[in-house]
Amino acid sequence: MHKNIQGQLDLPRSDQETSKVDAEIQEKQKITDHEIREFPVSVIVDKFTLGLENDEAEMYIPDYQREFIWTKKQQSKFIESLLLNLPIPYLFVADVAEGKFEGRLEIVDGSQRIRSLVSFLGDDLVLQNLEKLPSANGFKFSELSKPRQLRFKRKTLRMIELTELADEETRREIFERLNSGGTKLTTMEIRRGSSDGPFLNFIESCSENPLFVKLCPISQVKKDRAEYPELILRYFAYSNNYMNFDHEVDPFLSDYLKLSNTAFNAEALQTEFEAMLKFVEKHFNNGFQKGSNNKSVPRIRFEALSVGVTLALRIDPEIVPVGINDWLESKEFITHTRSDASNSRPKVRNRIHYVRDKLLGKEVEKE
Numbered sequence: 437m438h439k440n441i442q443g444q445l446d447l448p449r450s451d452q453e454t455s456k457v458d459a460e461i462q463e464k465q466k467i468t469d470h471e472i473r474e475f476p477v478s479v480i481v482d483k484f485t486l487g488l489e490n491d492e493a494e495m496y497i498p499d500y501q502r503e504f505i506w507t508k509k510q511q512s513k514f515i516e517s518l519l520l521n522l523p524i525p526y527l528f529v530a531d532v533a534e535g536k537f538e539g540r541l542e543i544v545d546g547s548q549r550i551r552s553l554v555s556f557l558g559d560d561l562v563l564q565n566l567e568k569l570p571s572a573n574g575f576k577f578s579e580l581s582k583p584r585q586l587r588f589k590r591k592t593l594r595m596i597e598l599t600e601l602a603d604e605e606t607r608r609e610i611f612e613r614l615n616s617g618g619t620k621l622t623t624m625e626i627r628r629g630s631s632d633g634p635f636l637n638f639i640e641s642c643s644e645n646p647l648f649v650k651l652c653p654i655s656q657v658k659k660d661r662a663e664y665p666e667l668i669l670r671y672f673a674y675s676n677n678y679m680n681f682d683h684e685v686d687p688f689l690s691d692y693l694k695l696s697n698t699a700f701n702a703e704a705l706q707t708e709f710e711a712m713l714k715f716v717e718k719h720f721n722n723g724f725q726k727g728s729n730n731k732s733v734p735r736i737r738f739e740a741l742s743v744g745v746t747l748a749l750r751i752d753p754e755i756v757p758v759g760i761n762d763w764l765e766s767k768e769f770i771t772h773t774r775s776d777a778s779n780s781r782p783k784v785r786n787r788i789h790y791v792r793d794k795l796l797g798k799e800v801e802k803e
Contacts, residue, residue, distance in 0.1 A: 470598045477518070478589035480527075481553050483541070491770050495529065495541045495550070504551045509565045511552040516566045518591055524549070527595035535729070541597065549593075557589075624662040624669070633697030639668045642706065647713045651723030652733045667738055669693060671712075672705060674743045678788060683780055711753075712746045719757055720764075736787070737773045744791020757795045 475483075483495040506514075517524060527546035532538055543550065555561040559576045566573050577585065642648065643664035654663050673692040674681070681688050716723055724733045724741055748755055763769055772787035782803040793800040 470596050472594060473597050474592045474594045476589060477553055477557070477591050477593065480550060480593060481557050484550055485554060488774070489771060490767055491774065493540075495543060496537065497547045497774075498542050504548065506548045506552060508561065510548075511555060511561050512563045512566055514549055514552050515556050515561070515563060516569055516572070519572070519588065520568060521591075524593055527593055528598070529595055530598040544598070546595070624666040635693060635696040635700050636665075638700070638702050638705070639665050639672070639693075642668045642709055645710070645713065647710075647717060651713060651716055651720075652738060653723075653725065654732050658732070667733075667735065668709075670735065670739055671709070671742045671746075672696070674739055674784070674788065675708070675746045678743065678784060681781055681784055708746060708749075711749055712742055715745050715749060716741065719760055721761065734773070739784075740773050740787040740791050743788045745795065747788065747792040748795040751792075751796060755795060758797065760795075763794045 480495070484493055487493040514524075525546075527549065528544040529541040529546075530544050532540050532542050552561070556577050559578050561576070563569075563572050563575050572580075577588070580588070648668075649664070652664075652667065669689055669692070673689050677688075677692055720741070722728055722730075724738050726737070769790065772783075772790050785803050789801045789803075
């Protein structure tokens with residue numbers, strides 16, 4: 437016998453109780469069966485990029501994953517680690533067992549690293565702030581020597597591949613566990629503590645709108661981490677100031693919040709917000725979701741649809757759109773709103789204008 441945390445004596449565990457624990461562990465282990473794989477950088481990039489335009493790449497980023505948020509400095513540091521053969525954490529992927537993604541590999545953890553590799557090999561990343569290899573600062577991949585390029589492409593990364601027994605709920609739980617150690621505050625949680633004021637209170641109120649919650653389902657974990665207020669802030673900031681967006685999302689949103697805390701027209705904003713929601717409910721079969729089976733709404737998709745609808749309604753409040761499902765499922769819209777789409781100024785404008793102009797039935801304005 438031993439004392440429990442209350443200082444009381446516990447009776448010995450029965451064989452039946454301990455056997456039950458063992459059985460439960462064995463059962464749960466089945467869904468996290470895995471294999472260790474190792475692929476060259478070039479193969480990983482191909483698995484992610486070949487077929488990406490049509491959302492058919494072997495390796496893909498699910499909705500619950502984050503956007504590409506690593507800075508150029510973070511990407512460069514990762515590339516530097518590879519160049520120096522420093523240890524790199526395992527990637528986590530999962531073999532999808534059913535549905536339209538069956539047989540493909542869902543990236544459970546490692547999307548920032550994979551997207552950094554794609555950016556570097558595609559010459560979109562210029563190395564910067566390197567401390568161990570300062571002579572490489574300012575270099576693109578194509579500017580390295582040919583032998584160095586070949587050696588880099590041959591460098592291998594290890595990944596843990598969960599078998600098809602791991603269902604979506606398991607994959608999401610693993611992602612949350614991998615990313616919750618020493619949990620940091622989200623940017624919106626920080627804003628709640630540092631930028632409290634009337635506009636933030638207004639945003640919190642809008643985030644509880646029943647129609648909004650219905651049209652934009654997210655996981656309980658995201659709800660607990662202030663994802664709804666984050667989406668509402670993005671909606672108002674982009675709707676009213678997207679032409680002034682440069683390339684950094686967090687400062688853009690924080691500045692808009694601070695400015696609006698001093699003066700804003702709550703009635704006008706709420707009227708426009710509710711009009712947008714009613715329009716989406718009436719004309720978009722799945723609300724902001726990609727499909728009825730999707731359990732979450734990516735930020736980029738929400739921004740494009742909600743802001744695009746609002747801009748269209750400002751031009752024509754009586755708009756009657758046609759062919760919505762055709763362009764929502766088009767290759768072009770998928771490209772605008774896929775999870776690896778960047779937040780560069782032209783890409784933000786182009787995805788918003790795409791929705792606006794498609795709803796208005798006019799030629800899409802591109803930057």
